[in-house]
Amino acid sequence: MAAGQRARLAVELEYYSQHKPEWLAQKTGQYVVIKDTDLLGFYPDFEAAYRAGAASYGLDKDFLVKQITEPEPVFFVF
Amino acid sequence: MRIYHSPSRNLRDLKIHGPRLKITIGHPILESAPGQSLTSRQTRFTETDALIDTGAQRTVVAPEAVERIGLSKVNEAELRVVGGIKKADVYVASLQFPRCGLGTIEVIEVSCCELPHPLYRCLIGRDVLSRWVFTYEGPVGTWHITEEVDTGWVEPPEGFDPNL
Numbered sequence: 001m002a003a004g005q006r007a008r009l010a011v012e013l014e015y016y017s018q019h020k021p022e023w024l025a026q027k028t029g030q031y032v033v034i035k036d037t038d039l040l041g042f043y044p045d046f047e048a049a050y051r052a053g054a055a056s057y058g059l060d061k062d063f064l065v066k067q068i069t070e071p072e073p074v075f076f077v078f
Numbered sequence: 079m080r081i082y083h084s085p086s087r088n089l090r091d092l093k094i095h096g097p098r099l100k101i102t103i104g105h106p107i108l109e110s111a112p113g114q115s116l117t118s119r120q121t122r123f124t125e126t127d128a129l130i131d132t133g134a135q136r137t138v139v140a141p142e143a144v145e146r147i148g149l150s151k152v153n154e155a156e157l158r159v160v161g162g163i164k165k166a167d168v169y170v171a172s173l174q175f176p177r178c179g180l181g182t183i184e185v186i187e188v189s190c191c192e193l194p195h196p197l198y199r200c201l202i203g204r205d206v207l208s209r210w211v212f213t214y215e216g217p218v219g220t221w222h223i224t225e226e227v228d229t230g231w232v233e234p235p236e237g238f239d240p241n242l
Binding site: 008009013046047050051054059060061062063064065066072073074075076077078 | 105106108131133134135136138148150151152153154155156157158159160163167170184185186187189191193194201203
């Protein structure tokens with residue numbers, strides 16, 4: 001990675017970590033959409049959240065779509 | 079209702095290679111996104127072989143397929159795999175099944191991870207299987223998928239009588 005360039009979604013994931021404690025109280029289970037440090041909103045499912053993000057930020061842009069859960073899930077794959 | 083039947087081969091084929099199918103992975107399909115049109119962006123798709131894996135909680139795509147399409151990243155997640163836990167990038171994609179006639183999944187999260195099997199670049203996980211009835215018929219070496227289809231039924235307004 002070039003100097004000064006941050007990993008994709010690093011800013012958004014940091015913003016999520018900072019605000020997760022306050023969101024857990026009211027928004028557990030919902031999906032949050034974040035671009036840089038811009039909070040777009042909270043949505044009931046992934047598809048609704050992604051569609052809202054794509055409409056606001058564009059189809060080809062990275063933005064965070066993350067379900068608010070405690071603890072963070074670990075997915076069994078193989 | 080849509081039904082896809084796997085080809086009938088010898089019994090060992092299914093036992094050795096498992097239930098697999100051709101799929102097309104691509105950018106999410108969002109024709110209704112306000113202010114956006116499909117022609118305003120590079121829409122790329124790739125066809126690949128996928129293994130139906132009832133042991134996979136989520137659908138997983140190999141890194142080379144993700145890079146070929148240029149998917150947008152939406153999250154990171156931890157995956158429990160043989161040998162421990164791996165941190166994985168999560169992308170948004172669409173999945174199409176053109177050779178099976180099954181319905182397109184327009185928007186889905188897919189995790190990106192190196193896959194241990196050389197033949198498959200995608201594992202179809204239980205997030206996709208939750209949309210289907212999947213029947214594995216080991217004794218005869220076949221399997222099939224049944225999918226409910228939205229029939230577009232329109233209920234007339236309550237009290238509406240066309241003869242009045």
